[in-house]
Amino acid sequence: xxxxxxxxxxxxxxxxxxxxxxxxxxxxxxxxxxxxxxxxxxxxxxxxxxxxxxxxxxxxxxxxxxxxxxxxxxxxxxxxxxxxxxxxxxxxxxxxxxxxxxxxxxxxxxxxxxxxxxxxxxxxxxxxxxxxxxxxxxxxxxxxxxxxxxxxxxxxxxxxxxxxxxxxxxxxxxxxxxxxxxxxxxxxxxxxxxxxxxxxxxxxxxxxxxxxxxxxxxxxxxxxxxxxxxxxxxxxxxxxxxxxxxxxxxxxxxxxxxxxxxxxxxxxxxxxxxxxxxxxxxxxxxxxxxxxxxxxxxxxxxxxxxxxxxxxxxxxxxxxxxxxxxxxxxxxxxxxxxxxxxxxxxxxxxxxxxxxxxxxxxxxxxxxxxxxxxxxxxxxxxxxxxxxxxxxxxxxxxxxxxxxxxxxxxxxxxxxxxxxxxxxxxxxxxxxxxxxxxxxxxxxxxxxxxxxxxxxxxxxxxxxxxxxxxxxxxxxxxxxxxxxxxxxxxxxxxxxxxxxxxxxxxxxxxxxxxxxxxxxxxxxxxxxxxxxxxxxxxxxxxxxxxxxxxxxxxxxxxxxxxxxxxxxxxxxxxxxxxxxxxxxxxxxxxxxxxxxxxxxxxxxxxxxxxxxxxxxxxxxxxxxxxxxxxxxxxxxxxxxxxxxxxxxxxxxxxxxxxxxxxxxxxxxxxxxxxxxxxxxxxxxxxxxxxxxxxxxxxxxxxxxxxxxxxxxxxxxxxxxxxxxxxxxxxxxxxxxxxxxxxxxxxxxxxxxxxxxxxxxxxxxxxxxx
Numbered sequence: 001x002x003x004x005x006x007x008x009x010x011x012x013x014x015x016x017x018x019x020x021x022x023x024x025x026x027x028x029x030x031x032x033x034x035x036x037x038x039x040x041x042x043x044x045x046x047x048x049x050x051x052x053x054x055x056x057x058x059x060x061x062x063x064x065x066x067x068x069x070x071x072x073x074x075x076x077x078x079x080x081x082x083x084x085x086x087x088x089x090x091x092x093x094x095x096x097x098x099x100x101x102x103x104x105x106x107x108x109x110x111x112x113x114x115x116x117x118x119x120x121x122x123x124x125x126x127x128x129x130x131x132x133x134x135x136x137x138x139x140x141x142x143x144x145x146x147x148x149x150x151x152x153x154x155x156x157x158x159x160x161x162x163x164x165x166x167x168x169x170x171x172x173x174x175x176x177x178x179x180x181x182x183x184x185x186x187x188x189x190x191x192x193x194x195x196x197x198x199x200x201x202x203x204x205x206x207x208x209x210x211x212x213x214x215x216x217x218x219x220x221x222x223x224x225x226x227x228x229x230x231x232x233x234x235x236x237x238x239x240x241x242x243x244x245x246x247x248x249x250x251x252x253x254x255x256x257x258x259x260x261x262x263x264x265x266x267x268x269x270x271x272x273x274x275x276x277x278x279x280x281x282x283x284x285x286x287x288x289x290x291x292x293x294x295x296x297x298x299x300x301x302x303x304x305x306x307x308x309x310x311x312x313x314x315x316x317x318x319x320x321x322x323x324x325x326x327x328x329x330x331x332x333x334x335x336x337x338x339x340x341x342x343x344x345x346x347x348x349x350x351x352x353x354x355x356x357x358x359x360x361x362x363x364x365x366x367x368x369x370x371x372x373x374x375x376x377x378x379x380x381x382x383x384x385x386x387x388x389x390x391x392x393x394x395x396x397x398x399x400x401x402x403x404x405x406x407x408x409x410x411x412x413x414x415x416x417x418x419x420x421x422x423x424x425x426x427x428x429x430x431x432x433x434x435x436x437x438x439x440x441x442x443x444x445x446x447x448x449x450x451x452x453x454x455x456x457x458x459x460x461x462x463x464x465x466x467x468x469x470x471x472x473x474x475x476x477x478x479x480x481x482x483x484x485x486x487x488x489x490x491x492x493x494x495x496x497x498x499x500x501x502x503x504x505x506x507x508x509x510x511x512x513x514x515x516x517x518x519x520x521x522x523x524x525x526x527x528x529x530x531x532x533x534x535x536x537x538x539x540x541x542x543x544x545x546x547x548x549x550x551x552x553x554x555x556x557x558x559x560x561x562x563x564x565x566x567x568x569x570x571x572x573x574x575x576x577x578x579x580x581x582x583x584x585x586x587x588x589x590x591x592x593x594x595x596x597x598x599x600x601x602x603x604x605x606x607x608x609x610x611x612x613x614x615x616x617x618x619x620x621x622x623x624x625x626x627x628x629x630x631x632x633x634x635x636x637x638x639x640x641x642x643x644x645x646x647x648x649x650x651x652x653x654x655x656x657x658x659x660x661x662x663x664x665x666x667x668x669x670x671x672x673x674x675x676x677x678x679x680x681x682x683x684x685x686x687x688x689x690x691x692x693x694x695x696x697x698x699x700x701x702x703x704x705x706x707x708x709x710x711x712x713x714x715x716x717x718x719x720x721x722x723x724x725x726x727x728x729x730x731x732x733x734x735x736x737x738x739x740x741x742x743x744x745x746x747x748x749x750x751x752x753x754x755x756x757x758x759x760x761x762x763x764x765x766x767x768x769x
Contacts, residue, residue, distance in 0.1 A: 048072030069257035090392025197232035210444035288317035411670030432710030576749030636708030659756030
């Protein structure tokens with residue numbers, strides 16, 4: 001396999017001799033692991049003018065003489081009452097787009113307006129609270145309202161704050177069910193800020209879509225109609241996603257007017273050009289090597305790892321490679337630390353006393369950690385949006401910076417190593433939600449009925465969904481109908497005890513979730529019932545926010561998985577027997593010589609055992625049998641139907657068909673995140689030489705959540721490009737029989753058997769013609 005450093009080699013050498021970073025970059029030129037160097041030129045600021053100037057008091061507090069053009073555009077939309085999605089680069093001043101209107105709304109008019117700010121993490125809320133407080137705007141009283149607040153603090157916030165910073169979960173269980181306590185706040189609500197739009201996808205995003213509709217409904221009850229401002233890293237079609245979330249027209253602001261320093265982007269493949277026998281090199285080792293060289297050269301650096309365990313290992317390796325005085329200036333940063341520990345690291349990083357930090361995605365989001373010189377990404381983070389979000393943490397003060405992507409060995413990482421231009425020219429992936437998923441819709445309709453009785457007028461919040469949803473909830477005795485009277489019309493009201501929101505998790509699909517807890521009852525997390533037996537079977541190693549837990553016991557009656565901490569030295573793969581049935585074909589079209597279809601499917605799986613695998617060597621340690629009941633998942637899928645004549649044309653013999661289909665299925669799932677923001681672990685697949693519903697060989701790719709999260713629809717739409725990329729992944733890999741970079745899957749329930757790489761390539765070529 002040959003790799004080309006592009007742009008042309010002589011130019012790459014020049015690029016790698018940049019002032020300030022020349023020592024580090026020049027050392028890479030002759031290394032065979034260097035794949036590509038991309039130079040992103042510096043750009044100057046572009047300013048804009050507001051249609052109406054901000055009040056002098058607000059301008060003075062903001063401390064900004066001129067607004068960048070995207071800031072002016074967003075502020076004009078919001079002041080006119082139009083909702084807006086601002087999707088611009090890291091450090092582009094997105095916060096000012098809502099800080100200015102919020103400050104103006106507090107200081108003008110007879111009564112100060114209120115604003116609600118939703119952040120995905122407490123750290124982001126605290127960071128924004130500090131920023132708002134530092135503005136010292138007269139009359140602006142900002143406060144956080146989250147699970148860390150004492151009852152006394154919550155009472156004070158309700159009585160005094162006009163800018164409340166919280167998270168979706170607290171809005172769901174703390175504000176909306178008890179909206180009468182917040183009546184004045186909702187009456188005056190002018191702006192709702194939803195930060196990190198790009199994280200609101202899939203099942204979580206579908207829940208948030210209903211949460212925001214419930215919020216709008218409560219606001220209308222009190223007489224307000226707030227404008228929404230969504231802020232996001234660069235993603236595909238941000239206004240469409242934002243509109244699906246809030247149910248309103250949303251203006252799109254994507255023309256980034258902020259200045260940016262020159263950025264040098266390096267692609268680095270630990271495997272180099274030696275792929276014989278498969279890949280056994282370590283992206284973690286190379287990440288530590290590159291980061292230690294940067295820190296030793298005096299460059300403040302951040303490295304991103306995918307797991308807590310990886311963060312600790314890379315940080316320890318970096319320290320080992322540095323002299324003692326520099327080693328003390330490098331720290332890991334991940335979830336699981338005490339709040340005081342995280343704040344200390346953030347403070348030292350911002351102040352400059354730390355020279356390096358190795359982080360999980362906890363620092364991917366927009367927390368201000370000051371100016372950094374370099375960023376190293378240990379593996380492609382799954383989406384182009386996340387890649388730019390992480391790389392953007394370096395060069396935040398418009399200085400020259402370097403970002404290095406160290407490839408892992410999976411399909412997506414290696415595809416980008418072979419197509420570097422795609423990484424820099426490809427438009428960001430779109431994110432999708434599926435508000436019509438009944439497993440998400442029905443619990444939120446129950447929550448809404450508790451907050452206010454549901455009436456036919458509520459169809460404006462849930463058009464085409466309300467009537468059928470209420471009917472199903474009434475039949476299930478979740479709601480009861482209140483007949484019309486001379487004073488009020490018919491309504492559906494909550495029929496249970498307590499408030500339903502506390503039993504509805506925003507991260508899961510369906511109410512049949514399993515709790516994951518330690519022996520003393522401490523809750524670690526939850527998992528929906530459709531995936532529980534595969535993820536938390538007895539003996540499973542379960543990763544939660546990067547931390548490893550081993551399942552000691554699975555109580556099927558109480559739906560509890562009892563776990564204990566694991567050292568992360570091994571992982572487990574379930575062995576499953578899976579059957580699939582197509583329930584309906586809603587759409588179909590041709591893709592080359594194959595038929596492509598979309599619709600609902602039923603997946604029946606039984607976990608029959610599991611494998612224990614060494615996390616560092618990949619060696620199989622043991623195989624264990626299990627006796628568990630089968631589980632059933634009704635979800636959405638797209639599938640390829642391959643006629644016998646196509647198999648014949650491809651030269652695939654009958655004995656080769658199972659391995660060809662299986663290998664193509666794995667490669668297709670591995671490359672799917674190239675076309676939609678999703679995680680391969682949230683997508684499943686089944687391939688079979690004969691499916692009764694299609695009457696032919698079939699490859700099915702299905703959404704891993706009950707009811708689906710919108711991934712199947714995007715896969716159906718992108719199938720032509722998706723299938724071509726799948727073939728490219730297989731053909732460009734230099735291994736002989738298949739490896740994790742092409743047709744092997746880390747989550748295969750059949751132990752990656754059978755797989756026939758050559759037959760899979762021949763099959764897809766025949767389909768595409």
